Amino acid sequence: MQVFVRVVQHGSLSSAARQLDTSPASVSRQIKALEDTLGARLLNRTSRKLTLTEAGETYFHHAEQILHQFDEAHHSVSQLQHSPRGTLRVHSRILVGQLFLVPAITKFLLTHSEIKIDLMLSNHSVDLVEQNIDVDIRIGKLSDSSLIARQLAVSERIVCAAPAYLQSHPPIQGPHDLVHHNCLTYRLNMGSVEWRFLDPQGQTTDVAVSGSLRTDYGPALRDATLAGLGLSLMPDWSVREDIRRGDLVRLFPAYKVCFLEFENGVYALYQRSRHTSAKVRLFVDHLIQTFEPKPGG
Template identity: 60%
Template sequence: MDAEETERQKSQGRSIQHHPSLRDMELFVTVVQNGSFSAAGRMIGLSPASVSRYINALEDKLGVRLLNRTSRKLSLSETGILFHQRAERILGDVREMSVEISQEHLSPRGTLRVHSRILVGEQHIVPALPGFMSRYPDIRVDLTLSNEVVDLIEQNIDVDIRIGQLADSSLIARRLVTSERVLCAAPAYLENRPPIEKPDDLLAHNCLAYRVNMGDITWRFLDQNGNLSEVAIAGNMLTNSGPALKIATLAGLGISLMPDWSVNQELKSGALVRLLPDCRISFTAFENAVYAVYPPTRHLPVKARVFIDYLARIFQENI
């Protein structure tokens, strides 16, 4: 080994020695939290003198003063404030890492609280549950279906299945599937009715609409040349229920706009016919996407993570 290599290793050794250990940081944080060497010593089973020696050694190692000492109290120096903040963050990361790694060796368990929009819940979430619960028998699913926007924190929801563009928030979202709306009708409705070759032809048809508000309903179409058509449709049914809209369409009541993930099977089987296939009705690929949304957390609970992963596979395989 040459002299340069020997000096390099010595330098590395000196550098390592000057780095505080996790034990150093834990002891320092304990002292700060308790406000004295004696109180910290009682917590960790050391004498006040021993705690003082450890803190002195830490300061010598770092070459800085961390604590200002008087006969009455301890206070943090400016450098001590910075060291305390960083030490708490590092220790917190180590604790979270330990929990995360330990959870990987455990079978996911506990109550999983799920909320979902009704249509996607009935068509895809509920049918997925038997397979999921068979794979993870220690998870108990508490499922709520509604079209209300729920407060995940207030209602203690682990996973919320949402549709459409998401409002900005602190929540975390994973897209399960992209989607677009499709114009469709049952063959029985289309028999003996005027052909539909362009958007304006819909003016002569009974259009079933999903009610977002009480105003006029306009459907917008973008053709392959980028031309936008807006059609103020009319019909004998309005509803705020996706399942009701689908049932009415399948029954031949009229024409509707539906998310593709909700009618793909019916389009394949011929129970429904897609109309104006060369027109885009959703102008962005994510306008009607399905998302799994969950509260912000650095480490998603295993029971929620395996559920979201399972749903993502189901959507990829079936849609």
Template identity: 40%
Template sequence: MDQLSAMATFVRAVDAGSLSAAARSLPSSLTSVSRQIAALEQHFGTRLLLRTTRQLALTDEGRILYERAKAILGEMKEIEAALSRDRHQPSGRIRVASPSLMGRLVIAPLLAEFLRRYPALSVDLLLVDRAVDMVEEDIHLAIRVGRLPDSELVARKLADLRMIVCAAPAYLAERGVPETPGDLAHHDCLVFSDAPGSAEWRFADGSKTGRKIRISGRLWMNSLDALAAAAREGAGIVRVPSWQAEADFAAGHLVRLLTDYEPAPAPLHLMFQPSRLASPKVRAFVDYLVERWRSVDPFGPPPRAGQ
């Protein structure tokens, strides 16, 4: 059995929804499609598909194989492209995952020039505030903020990001200015999260890891944009990336707080699988972002309070 060919047939059958549809799209005979899938099931010693008169259903084992096989087949295409005559002309589609706010305000504006530079490339920009599974979701590149866990992924550092605490002048005039992180217990805090409950903000205290302060916010949102808008209207104290608040500082809409307790900046990385390193389109995108960051850092430090 040609395992790679059989996996391609299996993936095609799942995507098409039936063995007959897969046979027509390959093209191949229904007998050949059935035989290859049966050979896969015999090889792995488990049922992969549940066949009905109308459709196919994946078993748990079948779903694992489908996700992995799809990733393997995608990597094979990358290898073929890297070894082809056109390896110096990146082409195809590249899938990039980014935190929502950063993707919308920072990454998206950079894509026009990238697409002009590489007319044979297309980009799918996925805006998600979670850590994606790059293999199962077929993501070529992912932008991640913070310390990275041990992983087989390759990381390319782009910048350092600083989280700051700020509030509107009207709120501070009414409720007072917090002098220490502990004072936040007496203030209305605006929290970025998908699940209301309790949260922790980290502040510097002279130690390596810093100090965590438990925050019980009155307003929770899963959008940093919306939180900043609420803060501008005096809803409370918010914690946002420094680059997001630059315009509000300049306009006097927000005031930066607790500057002596700001934690060390968090690294921003561009992540990709080692197997993608040979892909011309992945290299092109990585090199492009690094080039743009070196020329104009979109996360330049904001002015300190009072400046």
């Protein structure tokens, strides 16, 4: 198709051949093959000039438009790869999305006017390919090696409570005291909930906890803890400001605490490709700067 259009535009096989950096014989063979495929003569050839047949005029009109659209598509995709523009589809867990991602996205969009973001928040796992997600924000130990994962933050779990709760309930000396307290828990399954503690000597202790609230919605745990309903096991980044202000108190600072795994983090994941778009790279770099702990924080 491209060879035929160039022949018509340049008026001869030899001129088209020079423009395409090939031989006139090769151009002639490709035109003949195209005519054989279409089952129609496209060019009338004489020793002095080429003219289009009726079929050739129709084919040239459509082929020229198609090649122009192809060039535009190629240019647009190339621009997307090198210039930050277009739509980013982003998914995140609810709590990290609410506390960090929404403010980060707002700041990002204020400085990158040619980018749009389609944000989805849920506590369900997503398939980036199947659901056409550009960037997924995940928490916890990662197992999917087919994706590129860039760590945004270390995610340590901590036990915390409001001062009002601690003042009105029996003192807490060690992890085993939690069995006598209202522990607000995150729903991992329908069975019992255990918090695992790792002391400075490397010994682990599992404590079965229970309380008046169990939920799979992180913001509800944080709000209930702030209100003084009970204790909760929260990611440190989700309550860092609450602790700094004195609205919450961290318990057991010498221990590491978790549900299942001590290895945790907040990650930005995207598909592995040699052609990662500029907008994905720019957005993930922005998130890394946003999540990076500030001096004195």
